[in-house]
Amino acid sequence: SFVFSSSCVRAENGPTAYIIEKIDETTCKLTWLLNVDLKGWLPQYLINSSLANVQLDLVESLRNYISKTIDIELSCSSSMDTNTA
Numbered sequence: 001s002f003v004f005s006s007s008c009v010r011a012e013n014g015p016t017a018y019i020i021e022k023i024d025e026t027t028c029k030l031t032w033l034l035n036v037d038l039k040g041w042l043p044q045y046l047i048n049s050s051l052a053n054v055q056l057d058l059v060e061s062l063r064n065y066i067s068k069t070i071d072i073e074l075s076c077s078s079s080m081d082t083n084t085a
Contacts, residue, residue: 012037030059 014035021029032055038047 011039030062032058 014037015033016035017031017033019031019033021031023029034051034055036051
């Protein structure tokens with residue numbers, strides 16, 4: 001149910017990968033392999049700027065999610081420790 005619009009550029013996402021490598025107990029390295037075909041002509045500066053912002057937004061969202069997840073896991077873990085003591 002896609003409605004075609006000549007004012008939009010239809011793009012294709014190819015294979016994508018996220019590689020997360022542990023550096024130490026509090027640090028990791030995220031490598032994002034992205035394969036996208038924008039199927040049209042867009043200025044390269046616009047592509048670079050937009051993709052950079054999308055990537056930064058994703059990293060920030062991941063940080064927030066992981067931070068909340070770790071807090072919840074630590075909270076559950078410590079409450080289980082006090083319940084079994």
